Amino acid sequence: MARVAAMRGSMRSTGKTRSATLESDGEALVSPWPVRKATQRNHDLKREAVIRAAARAFNARGYHNTSIEEIAAGLNVTKPTIYYYVANKEQLLLECVLTGLERVREPFLRPRPAGVTAREHLNSMMRHYAETIASEYGWCMVRAEDLGLAPISMSHIKRLKSEIDQGIRRLLEEGMRDGSIQVKDLKMASFALAGAFNWIAHWYRENQSMTAGEIAEAFIGLFDHGLAPRATQDLPRTRRTRAARKEPTP
Amino acid sequence: MARVAAMRGSMRSTGKTRSATLESDGEALVSPWPVRKATQRNHDLKREAVIRAAARAFNARGYHNTSIEEIAAGLNVTKPTIYYYVANKEQLLLECVLTGLERVREPFLRPRPAGVTAREHLNSMMRHYAETIASEYGWCMVRAEDLGLAPISMSHIKRLKSEIDQGIRRLLEEGMRDGSIQVKDLKMASFALAGAFNWIAHWYRENQSMTAGEIAEAFIGLFDHGLAPRATQDLPRTRRTRAARKEPTP
């Protein structure tokens, strides 16, 4: 419970490093037994399977309505097996969240290729965002925040989310400078964008008629020009008053 | 547990209607005691306070992390008192959700005033939406869906949410006809809108620097023209290439 977030990943099950020296009894003694090389590969795969299964279960039934035993049953094992791979239920959730968030953040860490406007780059980010949020990790990413996690876990999550938000804002800013984007309130724009995309996790299900990519395209198109009618070019052939164009917004 | 959703509101505590007749023993007997008039007013006020307190608590700590006892303590009473006003924890949540959703739906039930474009009307809906979602009921409205409610409660919620969605789509459609709105994919547009606004419940807190109304205005402004730069009129005095204007979106 204490150091839940510590030691993510899988540096585990190699607990024989100290086998070479037995101190605390005077002279050091070198063990004649060699260090055993563990079967890491399989362990990691299984661990990942546990995380994924948990993500799917949380996604389907919610965190508090999913017992560890259910997750285990879905993998044809028993509860303690899960505890063999993760420390506790909270860490299980945390792994799901971090997996999703890191996947979203990853492209923000790479520099923007030359010749690509900030706007184009933002669009590709959004496509990637949509893919991830529609995956099994989407629910966890979006819901975890008010599930009563330990402060240490929360700060982890908050930091990643903040990085992603900063990434979006930076692209908006750069877009303002290179002329590909124009918004009034940067912060609110990033919140609206993130909200629209995050919300996908609430309604999207595997069997949806649209793919995540198609949804992303639709959203990008919408955020492109908004709701307002474009200039009089290439409009459908209906008569079109422009009275509504100036839009008082009282 | 069975008829959770039945009998919302407060027709309660008037259980003396049968005091006039004692059948099952032959001849009917009219009771000499008159029917007592209960102190409804106070009861309703207290009940509402319970709902509000629950909403705030759920909002702060989440549904499953909030015990009935905590809610009670916040009202300076004990747990059974809560059960005097609501049947169970689930109903408590349901009341919160329905309160919020009905508040959002309400303006959709009224006809649009003449002389107001669909777009203008949609904007006023969004302002109202933002106010409600930023209230203590916002969290419940947004999160309740995957908290493992009974199917009967779920269908209640789903119906209300669907009505709200239909209301938005209808306005978008009407806006397409009266020329005040232009979108490609109606469904996706309504989802993006709802997502951006619903997401407010995730990040908005009372002490925020912006009011719900200001947030709504910012979002409306964004959804007005999107991210793309407007035509060359009334722009800030920086040089502005229009190269990015056609925006390939590959």
Next chain:
DNA sequence: GGTATAACTTACTGGAAGGTAAACTCTACT
């Protein structure tokens, strides 16, 4: 073939929290 360790299982504990029974108090009304 023997042993260490990884990988799992069965069987349990402990505690938190939803919900209830039954008693008590307070107030309105006669």
Next chain:
DNA sequence: AGTAGAGTTTACCTTCCAGTAAGTTATACC
């Protein structure tokens, strides 16, 4: 004064589930 019933409490019960201890099987390595 006396009573009915609303409103509240104390003291429970019960269930569910996270987490663990200890034992068992499988596998790699010598």
